[in-house]
Structure formats: structure tokens, C-alpha cells
Amino acid sequence: MDQFRSIESFLTTVECGSIAAAARKMGVTAAAVSQSLRRLENELNVLLLTRTTRRISLTEAGATYYERIKPLVAGLEAAAEEISEREGEATGRLRIAASVAYGRHRIAAIVGRFASMHPKLSVELILADRSVDHVSEDIDISIRFGLLLEPGLIAQKVSTEPMFLCAAPSYLERRGWPSIPDDLGHHDCLTFRFPVDGRQLRWSFNVDGVRVTPVLKSFVMANDIDALVEMAIAGVGITRLGRFIIGDHLDRGRLVPLFTGTHGPRIDPEPFDFYACYLDRRSKSPKVRLFIDYLKQSLRD
Missing domain, CATH: 3.40.190.10 (Periplasmic binding protein-like II)
Incomplete structure (x- = not known):
């Protein structure tokens, strides 16, 4: 059992890039991981990792051992899971x-x-x-x-999740209803910015079978969906959100769906897959x- 724990510590350290990260992932102390690594190296009588204050790296022997042992451990895990699945x-x-x-x-x-x-x-x-x-x-x-x-x-x-363009009744009373996607360029839009790369999420629509992506006036941009919900409910502007997020707000009338055919033609916001x-x-x-x-x-x- 100790040898398997030592092997797990070795594989996790290599994949995480540091002993500290491996310890966090395994839910143990960094000292415990270091001890397991030393035990494995002593058993094999070879240095597997070179350690500095900033990073660890595989030795030639360590790289060979990693390439050989990784698929074996994966195979053991898969075998255990397969047997468990057969037992329900x-x-x-x-x-x-x-x-x-x-x-x-x-x-x-x-x-x-x-x-x-x-x-x-x-x-x-x-x-x-x-x-x-x-x-x-x-x-x-x-x-x-x-x-x-x-x-x-x-x-x-x-899944495919339907999207809704929506706004609070107070905003629509103040600014009016957009009739077509191009009208959004004259409205205060609440848009989402991807935290990963800073891109603004564009709004696309299906208009008579044609995909339309209008130019928006981004009044407020946020990298959190729930923040956009709160701003929309407060009447700050128009936003595009999934039914799974705003279903209750639509049902209670806090937000009103746009482009439903009541005010102008029915226009479908592009869903998310x-x-x-x-x-x-x-x-x-x-x-x-x-x-x-x-x-x-x-x-x-």
C-alpha cells in the first residue's frame, strides 16, 4: 500500500508541477508527499526528480519511469472501475x-x-x-x-439551452421596446466578458432562418452572469440570459422577454449548446x- 501511495505522489507531483500543488490535490501535507517521493527513490535506488526552490523536473530515469508507470496505474484504475460497474x-x-x-x-x-x-x-x-x-x-x-x-x-x-433577451418593466417603460436586433444599438445593453480571454460574448439571433449578429451598445460589461441578472432586474438595461437562470424572474414579472412577437416580429435568440x-x-x-x-x-x- 505504501508503494502505491508513493507512486501516486510521484505521478501527481509530475502532473501538477510541484510538491505543494500535488499535496493540495491529494489532500495531504507537502512533507508527506516529499517523504513518499524519497521512499520511492530509495526503493528504486535512483533519482527520479530534481528539486529546486522554484520547480521540479524529471531526471532521465524519472521520465522513463513516468512513461512506463502511468499507463499501468491508469489500467489498474480502469479495471477497478469496470469491476465496480459490473457490481452496480x-x-x-x-x-x-x-x-x-x-x-x-x-x-x-x-x-x-x-x-x-x-x-x-x-x-x-x-x-x-x-x-x-x-x-x-x-x-x-x-x-x-x-x-x-x-x-x-x-x-x-x-443539452441545448434556450436564451432570452430580457429587460425589467421599468427599463422598457423608460426606453421603449426594441423591435428588431438592429434596434439594440440604440439601447443600453448589459453584456458578458469571458474571464478567460477578455472577449465580449456576441448576441446572435435567428431571423427568418438567417443568423444575425447586431452591433451592440455595451452600456455595462461584466464577467459574472448573476451580476448581469441583478442589473437587469434593477432596470439598468437589456441583457441576454438562459432560461435556466432567469425562469423564476420571468414567471414573476421581474424581467420581460423581448422579440416574442408581441412587439414586432418573433425573433429567436440563438440557443447555447x-x-x-x-x-x-x-x-x-x-x-x-x-x-x-x-x-x-x-x-x-
């Missing part, structure tokens, strides 16, 4: 990442129910409006929408398959 149970650790808004409003409850169904599975949900790294952060699944897909990840579509993304080496992982299947079914309900 998921075991091990499952780390799921999602954007803050989608994770909070759509994913969190699903993750909680899934964890309750599989008590032997350790589940962690990471919410972050940035690009997570599946390798260095040991992420099994990341939930992303189309604009944030990355090469090297397998993406499986799990969300995907479950995972690495190829995890594509056959039972716990990943179980969660994605459950996620897709839950998002359809």
Missing part, C-alpha cells in the same frame, strides 16, 4: 468542472443527486469561469458551451459514462 457500483474519485453560472443553476443539483446514488464514489464539483486543464487539474469531465470547446478533448452534447468534455484516455471510464448518461437524462427532464 461506481467507486473512486470523479472531478467535474463547469462554468459558475451553469454549474450553480443547472449542474449542482444533478451532481448532488448522482453522488447520493453512488455513495462509494467521491465526487467533487469545481466551478470556475476559466479553461480548466484536464491533465494538471485531474478533471474527469468539464461541462462547456460551444464557444469554449478545445482541441484534444472529446465533446459530447448534453452545452457539452460534456473528457480526455480520450478516460473515454471508456465507467464513472464518466455513468455520469454523462445521468446528466443527459436529467437535463432532458
